Amino acid sequence: MLTAFLIGKGARIDMTDKEGDNSLHWAAFKGHCELTRLLIYSGLNPKVKDNFGQYPIHLGSLSGDLLTVKLLCELDEVEFDVTDHNGNTALKLARGRKYHKLIAYLQNLDDQKKQLFPACNWKTILFGPPGKSKHAFFFSMFMMFCFGYPVYLFRVLPYTLDFQFGHFFFMINSVVMIYCLFKSYTMDPGFLPKNLGDYDKALKQATLFAEWKDGESPLSRLCHTCRLIRPLRSKHCRITNRCVKHFDHYCPYIYNVVGYRNRHYFIVFVAAITTTAFYGAFYSWYVNQYLHTDYFLAFGGMISLLYSMTNLGLAGSMVYSAAANITTNERINGKRYSYLKDGNGNFYNPFNQGPVKNLFEFFHLKAPLVLDSDPSERHGNGLHMV
Numbered sequence: 001m002l003t004a005f006l007i008g009k010g011a012r013i014d015m016t017d018k019e020g021d022n023s024l025h026w027a028a029f030k031g032h033c034e035l036t037r038l039l040i041y042s043g044l045n046p047k048v049k050d051n052f053g054q055y056p057i058h059l060g061s062l063s064g065d066l067l068t069v070k071l072l073c074e075l076d077e078v079e080f081d082v083t084d085h086n087g088n089t090a091l092k093l094a095r096g097r098k099y100h101k102l103i104a105y106l107q108n109l110d111d112q113k114k115q116l117f118p119a120c121n122w123k124t125i126l127f128g129p130p131g132k133s134k135h136a137f138f139f140s141m142f143m144m145f146c147f148g149y150p151v152y153l154f155r156v157l158p159y160t161l162d163f164q165f166g167h168f169f170f171m172i173n174s175v176v177m178i179y180c181l182f183k184s185y186t187m188d189p190g191f192l193p194k195n196l197g198d199y200d201k202a203l204k205q206a207t208l209f210a211e212w213k214d215g216e217s218p219l220s221r222l223c224h225t226c227r228l229i230r231p232l233r234s235k236h237c238r239i240t241n242r243c244v245k246h247f248d249h250y251c252p253y254i255y256n257v258v259g260y261r262n263r264h265y266f267i268v269f270v271a272a273i274t275t276t277a278f279y280g281a282f283y284s285w286y287v288n289q290y291l292h293t294d295y296f297l298a299f300g301g302m303i304s305l306l307y308s309m310t311n312l313g314l315a316g317s318m319v320y321s322a323a324a325n326i327t328t329n330e331r332i333n334g335k336r337y338s339y340l341k342d343g344n345g346n347f348y349n350p351f352n353q354g355p356v357k358n359l360f361e362f363f364h365l366k367a368p369l370v371l372d373s374d375p376s377e378r379h380g381n382g383l384h385m386v
Contacts, residue, residue: 003035013044020050021059028056028072031065034224034236036072041224046078053085061090061106064099067225067238073109080109136252137185147300148280149174155297156283170279177272180265181254189259190245192228199227232339232371233351235329246368248327258328264363267318274311280304325351325358325369339371 003023006013016022024044027035036056040046049055057078060068069090073080081089088096091106157167202222221230226243230236235247237257246260258266284301287294321328326349334340334347342348351369352358360366 003038013039013042016050019052022048024048024056025050025054025059028068029059029063031060031063031068033065033067033071036060036068038224040071040075041227046072046075049084053083055082055084057082057090058084058088058093061093061099061102062097064094064097064102066099066101066105067241069102070105071225073106080106081113133252134255137255140253143303148276148304151297151300152280152283155294156287159287159291160283166279170276173272173275173279177269177276180269180272183265184251184254184258184262184269185256187256187262187265189257189263190234190247190261191240191259192226192230192234192243192245194226194228194242196228198229199223202229232337233327233330246327247329248321249329260368263322267315267322267362270311270315270318274308274315277304277308277311281308322362323355323358324349325353325361 003013013023021029022044024036024039024046025048027039046056055078057069057072057080060072072078081091083089091103091110094102094106152170160167199222221232222228223230223236223243225236225241228243230243231245233246234243236243237247237250239250240257242257244257244259246263248258248263250257251266254266254269256262281301281304284294284297284304288298288301317328321331330337330340340347340349350371353361353369357366361368
């Protein structure tokens with residue numbers, strides 16, 4: 001944000017040091033993607049090289065930050081395979097520092113450039129691009145549908161038909177779990193619209209804000225990647241590269257962000273899959289204890305028990321967040337957000353209306369509360385409905 005203030009005050013962003021590096025070179029070298037985008041937006045040319053013949057793409061590769069390199073490679077005027085005075089390309093520099101995700105991304109670009117005809121990258125389609133892998137999601141799907149349910153159908157159900165109500169409840173729970181998984185995976189979690197006019201207006205008026213005098217940045221909520229002013233409780237997700245309303249966390253097991261629009265499906269999915277895992281552990285114990293010894297089933301039961309205990313912790317954390325009207329991101333990074341502090345700098349959650357109202361809001365049964373002002377500046381009833 002200091003950069004935006006200095007730009008607004010007329011600072012020369014094209015000044016170079018003794019090695020010919022300007023602010024864009026340094027931003028790329030430090031792996032600051034948003035700052036790199038801001039400097040390019042402010043007029044710096046990404047095709048300017050320093051005294052060593054290195055462009056921002058080379059320095060971005062040295063930083064190892066995938067988002068910064070992606071940003072530079074997506075610019076029409078930038079050549080990702082350009083060499084410096086030592087004959088190093090961005091890919092060669094990434095290999096030297098063993099940045100595996102960056103190597104995979106640049107190697108894919110290099111392979112595409114060498115092809116005479118465009119081809120489908122099946123690996124990316126199936127398993128996701130570098131930095132956003134589907135491996136965790138596919139692993140969970142494999143364990144569920146290729147291991148869990150087949151074991152239940154062929155090694156449990158035939159021997160436990162007396163548990164009719166238990167099996168009926170298990171089937172209903174499975175349907176709910178699969179439906180909520182589908183919704184959590186496919187839904188827009190609350191991505192905010194990009195390229196809003198308020199962003200440009202805020203940058204131009206940066207030097208006019210009185211908050212600079214009090215040590216507060218009026219631009220602290222700007223996202224230079226999405227080019228918008230982030231509302232309170234939103235956050236830019238580095239995995240999806242989008243700002244998300246009421247950002248909670250990114251979950252690789254659903255291959256999606258958990259945010260305002262899909263959080264209620266996610267919490268039901270977590271509760272349902274925890275129940276499913278407990279059922280698996282119980283039936284494994286029952287068959288081995290009272291019917292016959294099945295080592296394969298016992299092994300599956302131990303996995304189910306471990307999985308259920310882990311998910312029980314996640315479910316408890318999600319229920320607490322819903323009841324307290326606070327996101328996982330806010331609980332972990334609460335010290336970073338001034339709106340979670342009172343006038344004395346102590347933690348204060350202005351969105352907490354009591355468990356019942358909080359749960360109603362979490363499940364979209366009532367409109368969310370928003371702040372009129374930052375509670376660190378005015379502690380009181382600055383709340384209204386939207």
